[in-house]
Amino acid sequence: DAGVIQSPRHEVTEMGQEVTLRCKPISGHDYLFWYRQTMMRGLELLIYFNNNVPIDDSGMPEDRFSAKMPNASFSTLKIQPSEPRDSAVYFCASSFLIGNSGNTIYFGEGSWLTVV
């Protein structure tokens, strides 16, 4: 089965440029998450969607960050303009909720972003 697919895997960009990260969740999953991981802050939840609707974006660091999910099989995370402190690994993850047992989320391989 195909897992969560992210692109690009690696990106190096200059400060001020727009960065768009893409994600295809596992088919049938109705939750999609964007996380950011750095050594200093660990894994941070940025935003998550349920059935394509943003539920909680309180983790989005500032207005330079935006995320969309136009349909069940695609989501983007955009940074405009990018800054060096945005350098991190950005993970997309998806899940489906099973009753009251919570959910297991499955991560993509991550997009490694370096802003110089």
Added chain:
Amino acid sequence: RKEVEQDPGPFNVPEGATVAFNCTYSNSASQSFFWYRQDCRKEPKLLMSVYSSGNEDGRFTAQLNRASQYISLLIRDSKLSDSATYLCVVNWDQAGTALIFGKGTTLSVSS
């Protein structure tokens, strides 16, 4: 504030050793608890869920103490392949969907 705290380690142990990791969480309303494993430069993957009564999966045992808001992971008979970062994970919303991760505890098992 959403907080999941772990000792970052590293824990350096020989093969065959028993090692325990601890984790505390700040949201008393949390209902779902997990341990994830992350290998170097890889994505996190589910190791095991943590149930109120405690649960075991082979050499791994997880326990939950709701009163103290404390979770533990015990690894017996450590293998070289257990070397990784172990992430404590707690849900942060009533639906149990949004998961908050600790920064992880690094384990290095040597021969």
